[in-house]
Amino acid sequence: MAPRPSRKRALQGALAVLSLLLAALAAAWWVPLPERLLEQHSVVVEYRDGTVAHVFLAPDERWRVPTVLEEVDPAYVQALLALEDKRFAWHPGVDPLAVVRAAMTNVLRGRRVSGASTLTLQLVRVLEPRPRTFSSKLVESLRAAQLELRLSKREILSAYLQFVPYGRNMEGVEAAALAYFGHRATHLSAAEMATLLAVPQNPNRRFPSPANVARLQAARDSVASRLLDAGALPLGSPEARVTPEAVLAEVRATPLPSRLMPFPREAPHAAAWLRAQRPGQLVLRTTLDAGSQRLTERVMREAAPGLRAQAIHNGAAVVVDRERAEVVALVGSLDFFDTAHGGQIPGFATARSPGSALKPFIYALAIDEGLAGPEQRVADIPAAYGTYAPRNFDGKFQGLVRLESALSQSLNLPFVKLLQQLGVERFLGTLRLAGVTSLNPEPGHYGLSASVGGIELTPLEVAGLYLALAENGQARPLRVLAEDAPGEAQELFSRGAAWLTRRALSLRDRPDFPARRQLTGLPSQVHWKTGTSFGHRDAWAAGSGPRHTAVVWTGNFDNSPSVHLVGAETSGPLLFDILEGLAPRGRTEDPDLAVPPDLTQVEVCAWSGHLPTEACTQRKLVYAERSHVPTAVCPYHQQVEVEVATGLAVSPACRAGRRTEMRVFLSWPASVRRWLDEQHRLLPQPPAFAPGCEPGGARRAPQIISPGAGQVTLLIPGLPADQQEVPLEAESEEDRELAWFVDGEFLASARADERVWWAPSEGTHEIVVSDDRGLTARRILKVRERR
DSSP: OOOOHHHHHHHHHHHHHHHHHHHHHHHHHHSOOOGGGGOOOOOEEEOTTSOEEEEOOOTTSOEEOOOOGGGSOHHHHHHHHHHHOTTTTTSSSSOHHHHHHHHHHHHHHTSOOOOOOOHHHHHHHHHSOOOSSHHHHHHHHHHHHHHHHHSOHHHHHHHHHHHOBOSTTEESHHHHHHHHHSSOTTSOOHHHHHHHHHGGGSHHHHSSSGGGHHHHHHHHHHHHHHHHHTTOSOOOOGGGOOOHHHHHHHHHHSOOOOSOOOOOBOSHHHHHHHHHHSTTOSEEEBSOOHHHHHHHHHHHHHHHHHHHTTTOOEEEEEEEETTTTEEEEEEOOSOTTOGGGTTTSOGGGSOBOOTTTTHHHHHHHHHHTTSOOTTOEEEESOOOBTTBOOOOTTSOOOEEEEHHHHHHTTOSHHHHHHHHHHOHHHHHHHHHHTTOOOSOOSTTOOOGGGGGTOSOBOHHHHHHHHHHHHTTTEEOOOBOBTTSOOOOOEEOSOHHHHHHHHHHHTSSOOTTOTTHHHHHOOOOOOEEEEEEOTTSOEEEEEEEOSSEEEEEEEEOTTOOOOTTOOIIIIIHHHHHHHHHHHSOSSOOOOGGGSOOTTEEEEEEETTTOSBOOTTOOSEEEEEEETTSOOOOBOSSEEEEEEETTTOOBOOGGGOTTOOEEEEEEEOOOHHHHHHHHHTTOOOOOOOOBOTTOOOSOOSSOOEEEESOTTOEEEEOTTSOGGGSOEEEEEEOSSOOEEEEEETTEEEEEEETTSOEEEOOOSEEEEEEEEETTSOEEEEEEEEEEOO
């Protein structure tokens, strides 16, 4: 029996409806979602406590702060749903009950009184604005259904909170909370909730402005009243027993914001630098501390006028929390908006010559290697290392000086000599172990000038090194983003070497108040060092206080010099202002009062600091690294047997028949005597030997000082050779007569404390020096014409 026509038509109709539904589902998945859902948002940089430090405009020139549903006040979300979409949880994008209710109300009133818009429909209109026509509503309904199919309810609600308009170029509840109230939407008062719910209903006529105050207040109070009637505004804890009437009265009494607050734009250099470091990351939670950042910025800002008057236009600062190895303040330049002088360059990440700021690390490494001790006297006299002839900052030399004093006074020659003994690559390896990445990786690229600023480091890298010094030689990677895991510590040098280095760096008080300790009675607890690059282009100060390590750099990004760019004068006072401003109030215990267990006391010559000989009558105890105690004995004190009658030295071979006694004399190195003679300064010398009493032989061959090993001499074309003479200098254990030979031909004889000059010619030459016992030393010198 054939099916009846009515049943056949019903089946065809059902199939048609099913086909339409399937086509609609296919279209919902095939048609792309609104493009604005993928729009990039504002990048937000936060302080360590989550407060906003800096907000960037989104690429479409809107303020759209990233909004996370779980971080928005839950009471606000509940109020939003109660006000705008009670059945949000179950409707498919369009609320049928709301549509029927709105239609009946509008028909009965004879005009449009209410609508049936859901949050999903509102989101569609925000993402794709259309004219208010019937066809537009149909398209919007289809789009709303598509969103419901493709996205979860949580995703739709999150998108609404992200894109809801709040007037002008502001979108999202987080951006509105910052611009209206100056804080995030995490915790909102009843008045703030009502305000944030009222504005999106008519954003351009209700956003905070003097012209909109009356309209906004009326809308806010109306929204608050409706929410309280629906029980959708929080009344506080049950114990408080607050009535809806009291809450409404409080809302009405709460002043409205009369204008939009500017978005936070603090720490601009750090914010821009971090955004470039982490492209695509919308929220950057830093380790910066708001109080430390503002204090450091204020110190640098207040110094700017005086620095500019000295032709110094840029400065940078880094402050690190010692306990956590976290950067708490970053200043990139004196004025971010000074475009004429590169004000937007992040100076804290820009490599510059550190001058003498790296000497403490040569000092610590030398102590660990047993090459030197703080009390040992070292030579501070002119010397040449090939073509490199370092000089001190003031152009003066001090002769023999204690190494600890040499570091405190930032003398150059002793540290060039130490670096030569230590090895340049060994030193550079230590810097790299500490996290320094600015160095050229090519072996042999750097020479001995690395000890006095012949390399370039960033203030961040220098801060990492000084943090290691403060933390007993343990280098840890500096953290700037809270999400970065703490790095593994690397030992650069021993605890004892770090302690001895800090002690040397604590000898100087702040440069603009050198009597601070005497007048205040406060312990120093600040160990610090300055650095000034060649040509007065960079001035540094770096050091640590009880809780923080800081680095200050001043200079000009275009490398223009200024005679005022001296570390102690321009950067030193700023360093102390920062460290003292951040230091804990009141007296704190100085941890350096306790001597590290890896140090031991060693008896040394009181004058020279070397291990004493019998000639050292005055001695003292000093600290030295237990496993690397210096082994060199005092080379200066000499015990000489002299004839009482003549005062001349005698030897065992001629002692008979003479009345003798032992006397102690200071014996100065030939290089020091030579320098002092040039300064027209005389030193007492050990007595000469009596006739027939000369010693039987020298213990060590002479040592050529000049020309230096590997030296290449360049001749200036057209200038006579006798005006380009090369100095020949040597050290000799005994004050002997030395004979100099060039290419096998005798040149001249001179005592060890005298200099011989030779007029060079192009080619490769062998320089030989021989003492009166036949002990010799050789050196190859290359001479070529300058091209």
